[in-house]
Amino acid sequence: MPQLTREEAHRCFGGTQEVFSYASEATGSRMRFAVYTPPQPGPRPALWFLSGLTCTEQNVITKAGAQRACAEHGVVLICPDTSPRGTQTPGDTESWDLGEGASYYVDATAAPWAKHYRMETWITEELRAVVAAHFPVDPDRQGITGHSMGGHGALVLALRDPSRYRSLSALSPICALSRCPWGEKALPALLGDDPAAWARWDAAALIRAGARVPEILVDQGMADPFLEGQLKPELLEAACAAAGQPLTLRRHEGYDHGYYFVASVIGAHVAWHAERLG
Amino acid sequence: MPQLTREEAHRCFGGTQEVFSYASEATGSRMRFAVYTPPQPGPRPALWFLSGLTCTEQNVITKAGAQRACAEHGVVLICPDTSPRGTQTPGDTESWDLGEGASYYVDATAAPWAKHYRMETWITEELRAVVAAHFPVDPDRQGITGHSMGGHGALVLALRDPSRYRSLSALSPICALSRCPWGEKALPALLGDDPAAWARWDAAALIRAGARVPEILVDQGMADPFLEGQLKPELLEAACAAAGQPLTLRRHEGYDHGYYFVASVIGAHVAWHAERLG
Numbered sequence: 265m266p267q268l269t270r271e272e273a274h275r276c277f278g279g280t281q282e283v284f285s286y287a288s289e290a291t292g293s294r295m296r297f298a299v300y301t302p303p304q305p306g307p308r309p310a311l312w313f314l315s316g317l318t319c320t321e322q323n324v325i326t327k328a329g330a331q332r333a334c335a336e337h338g339v340v341l342i343c344p345d346t347s348p349r350g351t352q353t354p355g356d357t358e359s360w361d362l363g364e365g366a367s368y369y370v371d372a373t374a375a376p377w378a379k380h381y382r383m384e385t386w387i388t389e390e391l392r393a394v395v396a397a398h399f400p401v402d403p404d405r406q407g408i409t410g411h412s413m414g415g416h417g418a419l420v421l422a423l424r425d426p427s428r429y430r431s432l433s434a435l436s437p438i439c440a441l442s443r444c445p446w447g448e449k450a451l452p453a454l455l456g457d458d459p460a461a462w463a464r465w466d467a468a469a470l471i472r473a474g475a476r477v478p479e480i481l482v483d484q485g486m487a488d489p490f491l492e493g494q495l496k497p498e499l500l501e502a503a504c505a506a507a508g509q510p511l512t513l514r515r516h517e518g519y520d521h522g523y524y525f526v527a528s529v530i531g532a533h534v535a536w537h538a539e540r541l542g
Numbered sequence: 543m544p545q546l547t548r549e550e551a552h553r554c555f556g557g558t559q560e561v562f563s564y565a566s567e568a569t570g571s572r573m574r575f576a577v578y579t580p581p582q583p584g585p586r587p588a589l590w591f592l593s594g595l596t597c598t599e600q601n602v603i604t605k606a607g608a609q610r611a612c613a614e615h616g617v618v619l620i621c622p623d624t625s626p627r628g629t630q631t632p633g634d635t636e637s638w639d640l641g642e643g644a645s646y647y648v649d650a651t652a653a654p655w656a657k658h659y660r661m662e663t664w665i666t667e668e669l670r671a672v673v674a675a676h677f678p679v680d681p682d683r684q685g686i687t688g689h690s691m692g693g694h695g696a697l698v699l700a701l702r703d704p705s706r707y708r709s710l711s712a713l714s715p716i717c718a719l720s721r722c723p724w725g726e727k728a729l730p731a732l733l734g735d736d737p738a739a740w741a742r743w744d745a746a747a748l749i750r751a752g753a754r755v756p757e758i759l760v761d762q763g764m765a766d767p768f769l770e771g772q773l774k775p776e777l778l779e780a781a782c783a784a785a786g787q788p789l790t791l792r793r794h795e796g797y798d799h800g801y802y803f804v805a806s807v808i809g810a811h812v813a814w815h816a817e818r819l820g
Binding site for chain 1: 605809
């Protein structure tokens with residue numbers, strides 16, 4: 265087990281909000297993640313929250329107010345950083361939508377990204393084991409959610425292997441990464457030129473190809489400026505309808521893409537996962 | 543009435559979080575303030591929240607999660623910026639603890655501060671009238687709270703004229719400004735060399751001098767690094783005990799000075815004010 269460095273610790277809603285870093289083997293870089301431990305004794309259900317483009321682990325822990333609901337329901341909340349950092353990967357700090365803060369949660373296969381940008385392996389294998397070893401979580405009761413590109417991350421990491429998470433939701437997610445401008449730029453860079461490879465990291469395409477989970481909850485604001493161009497919940501809705509994949513997609517009039525929306529709905533997501541994780 | 547410019551608007555917990563700016567006569571500068579309007583129809587009780595050193599109106603509206611409780615209790619939350627900005631007052635951007643972001647909520651009387659740093663007049667007269675004219679508040683049902691130096695601000699603005707606010711609380715406040723290093727630096731600069739003038743902006747001194755409000759609620763974290771050197775709740779406690787001023791001072795083991803503490807207790811403060819404001 266790697267040695268963790270505790271970067272921050274704050275009492276919060278009777279539990280503890282902490283931030284850690286450690287030398288990750290999966291990414292070959294120092295990685296950060298945040299953990300909120302509720303006041304109840306463990307082992308507790310764990311909820312993973314993946315954040316969006318340009319974010320770090322800080323955005324959700326400082327702005328969403330999720331700790332209140334996690335304290336109420338006795339849920340451990342795990343918030344990984346959104347990419348490797350400081351790896352000197354060529355181009356990884358040149359644009360906000362590819363590289364640091366913009367990993368798209370894939371295991372990259374194309375140069376120069378394949379060496380460090382191995383986010384699926386980091387989150388679903390290595391960090392999962394680190395969390396199980398260090399925190400009072402029940403490894404059999406884990407759910408995942410996320411916001412924006414982190415919503416995409418939650419959907420694809422759960423759909424690519426439904427045994428990983430027992431519950432799945434997303435807030436304002438990118439629903440079909442290979443069919444939006446962000447993915448059209450990033451997926452060829454990270455995965456090469458084969459469209460079949462892109463489809464394996466596209467939530468709607470995974471469902472069309474047969475991936476199934478018990479149910480999916482999605483909340484989406486209708487005043488979100490990325491709704492039509494990037495998020496496209498209608499593609500997820502159509503894929504789920506065609507495939508018989510249970511989906512609850514709630515549209516919220518007047519809400520935008522930011523953390524005022526996340527804060528408004530995150531409590532309901534924590535409660536929803538807690539109910540399913542027992 | 544001045545013309546307001548709406549700088550931000552976000553749907554949040556069924557209400558609206560907005561940020562405005564306008565040309566203030568009181569400070570002779572463009573001032574910003576935030577207003578959360580809950581979903582309930584007006585007129586509603588208003589709660590003022592004053593923020594601490596280095597803050598703007600953004601800290602509390604993005605990090606405290608107070609909108610949830612304001613939506614639940616039907617409270618309008620008003621969050622002013624912490625100082626004039628861009629006034630070219632000599633020295634006002636040289637240190638973080640005097641000038642921009644560090645007004646101490648006084649009406650300054652000494653040069654060069656007296657021209658623009660008129661925060662009591664701005665908050666308790668001018669902005670109060672602006673808010674009453676533009677937002678669904680009941681002017682007879684207003685309370686005030688604040689964090690850190692904003693907790694000091696809430697205490698002194700209410701104690702200097704108890705007719706202004708019907709309820710008063712503070713989170714981690716500076717309790718005796720003239721007897722801590724921040725005040726020992728700032729008060730002579732803002733008010734000149736007369737200690738009697740400093741005492742009129744010191745919460746504990748005001749109470750010792752006879753100021754009274756119906757009751758005061760204070761929450762304080764016991765792992766707060768500023769507790770002994772700057773905050774000194776024991777001086778407020780002693781002044782209230784000697785004067786017969788009702789005070790509820792709650793000490794919270796393990797909590798620090800930051801917004802993880804504010805978020806943990808702000809809901810209780812909103813509920814406490816809502817109960818008193820009817």
